[in-house]
Amino acid sequence: MSVNSEDTxxxxxxxxxxxxxxxxxxxxxxxxxxxGLMQQLQLSYxxxxxxxxxGPKMLALGFESLFDMEExxxxxxxxxxxxxxxxxxxxxxxxxxxxxxxxxxxxxxDAPDFNIALxxxxxxxxxKTVHYVSPSVWAWREKRVFKIAKATNMVLSLLPFxxxxxxxxxxxxxxxxxxxxxxxxxxxxxxxxxxxxGIEDNAKVLALMPGSRGxxxxxxxEPFLHTAQKLLSNNPEKAAELIFVVPMVSEKRAQQFHQLxxxxxxxxxxxVIVGKTQQVMAASDCLLTASGTVTLEAALIKRxxxxxxxxxxxxxxxxxxxxxLKWFSLPNLLANKGLVPELLQTNVTVENILxxxxxxxxxxxxxxxxxxxxxHLALKQNASxxxxxxxxxxx
Numbered sequence: 049m050s051v052n053s054e055d056t057x058x059x060x061x062x063x064x065x066x067x068x069x070x071x072x073x074x075x076x077x078x079x080x081x082x083x084g085l086m087q088q089l090q091l092s093y094x095x096x097x098x099x100x101x102x103g104p105k106m107l108a109l110g111f112e113s114l115f116d117m118e119e120x121x122x123x124x125x126x127x128x129x130x131x132x133x134x135x136x137x138x139x140x141x142x143x144x145x146x147x148x149x150x151x152x153x154x155x156x157x158d159a160p161d162f163n164i165a166l167x168x169x170x171x172x173x174x175x176k177t178v179h180y181v182s183p184s185v186w187a188w189r190e191k192r193v194f195k196i197a198k199a200t201n202m203v204l205s206l207l208p209f210x211x212x213x214x215x216x217x218x219x220x221x222x223x224x225x226x227x228x229x230x231x232x233x234x235x236x237x238x239x240x241x242x243x244x245x246g247i248e249d250n251a252k253v254l255a256l257m258p259g260s261r262g263x264x265x266x267x268x269x270e271p272f273l274h275t276a277q278k279l280l281s282n283n284p285e286k287a288a289e290l291i292f293v294v295p296m297v298s299e300k301r302a303q304q305f306h307q308l309x310x311x312x313x314x315x316x317x318x319x320v321i322v323g324k325t326q327q328v329m330a331a332s333d334c335l336l337t338a339s340g341t342v343t344l345e346a347a348l349i350k351r352x353x354x355x356x357x358x359x360x361x362x363x364x365x366x367x368x369x370x371x372x373l374k375w376f377s378l379p380n381l382l383a384n385k386g387l388v389p390e391l392l393q394t395n396v397t398v399e400n401i402l403x404x405x406x407x408x409x410x411x412x413x414x415x416x417x418x419x420x421x422x423x424h425l426a427l428k429q430n431a432s433x434x435x436x437x438x439x440x441x442x443x
Contacts, residue, residue: 211223229431253291347420
C-alpha cells in the first residue's frame with residue numbers, strides 16, 4: 049500500500065514513548081555500573097534506547113557506543129595532555145550529537161574531568177543530567193563541588209559519607225550503594241574458584257594486579273614481577289607451591305602485560321587470565337594490586353591485599369600538596385582506618401612490598417574478614433535499582 053500526502057500511518061496509542069538514555073563511561077568499572085543501571089531501566093522501559101560511550105558489558109545489553117571506551121581510559125595531567133586534542137574532539141562530537149538528538153537524560157558515569165564539563169553544556173540545553181559516582185571532592189579540590197552543582201540535576205553516590213558532604217552544600221544527591229556489593233556474595237568460596245580455574249587447593253596463590261589502564265600497568269608491572277621473583281628466592285622451601293596469577297580486563301591489556309613480562313622477567317612463570325578478575329581474586333591467598341575500584345572488589349571478596357600506585361612523576365609532584373586524605377584506597381577510606389597497607393609513588397619498591405606480601409600470604413588474615421563484612425553490608429543497597437529509581441524520579 050502506498051501512502052500519499054493525505055494518508056497517515058496508524059498509531060498504537062497504547063505504546064509508551066521510547067525514551068533515550070545517553071550514558072558515557074570511561075573505564076571498565078564504569079561499564080559495570082552502566083550495565084547494572086541499563087538492566088534496571090530496561091525493566092521499566094523495555095524499548096528504551098541507550099547511546100553514548102559504553103564498554104563491553106553495556107554493548108552486550110544493546111548499548112550503541114559512538115566511540116571506543118578505551119579512548120577515555122586515561123589518567124594524569126600529562127597523559128591527558130598527550131591525548132587532549134582527541135578527547136576534546138570526542139566531547140565536542142558528543143555534545144553536538146546530543147543537542148541535535150536530545151536524550152531524555154544524560155548520565156555521566158565517573159570520568160569526572162570529561163563528563164562534568166559535558167554535563168554542564170548539556171544542562172544549559174535543557175537536557176537533564178546525572179553524575180553517577182561522585183568525584184573525590186571531599187578529598188581534594190573541594191571547590192569542584194560548585195561546578196558539579198551547576199552541571200548536574202542529581203549526583204548518585206556510591207559511598208555513605210559522600211551524601212552528607214553534598215547535603216552540606218545543598219546539592220541533590222542520592223546514596224545508592226555499590227553494585228559490586230550486591231553482585232559479590234558475602235562469602236566467596238576459594239575452593240570452587242580454584243576448581244573453575246584449575247588451581248590446586250594446596251597452592252599458595254598471589255594475584256598480581258598492576259591495573260586496567262595502560263599507563264598504570266606500565267609503571268607497576270616491573271616492581272610487581274620483581275617482587276614475585278624475590279618472593280621465590282626468599283622462600284625456597286615454599287617455591288613449589290607458589291603460583292602467580294595475573295587477571296587482565298581485556299586482551300589488549302593482556303598483550304601489554306605479556307610484552308612487559310618478556311622484557312622484565314621472562315623466566316618467571318605466571319598465569320594470565322582474561323576477563324575473570326573476581327574469580328581470580330576469590331582463588332587467591334593475597335593480592336598485590338594497583339589502587340582503584342579493584343581494591344573494593346578485593347575487600348568484598350575478603351582477601352588480604354597490598355595496594356600500590358604510581359602516577360606520572362610530574363603529575364604526582366604537581367598535585368600531591370592538594371590531597372587532604374590520610375589514605376588513598378577505598379577499603380581504608382570506608383573503614384576510616386588503615387585496614388590494608390598502601391604504598392605510593394617512590395615507596396613502591398620491592399624492599400617495601402615484599403615483607404607486606406609475605407605477612408599476608410603466609411600468616412592468618414581472618415581478623416580482616418569482620419571489617420570487610422561491615423563494609424560489604426554498608427554498601428549492599430541494591431545499587432543499580434536505587435540508581436534507576438533516582439533517574440526515573442528525575443524524569
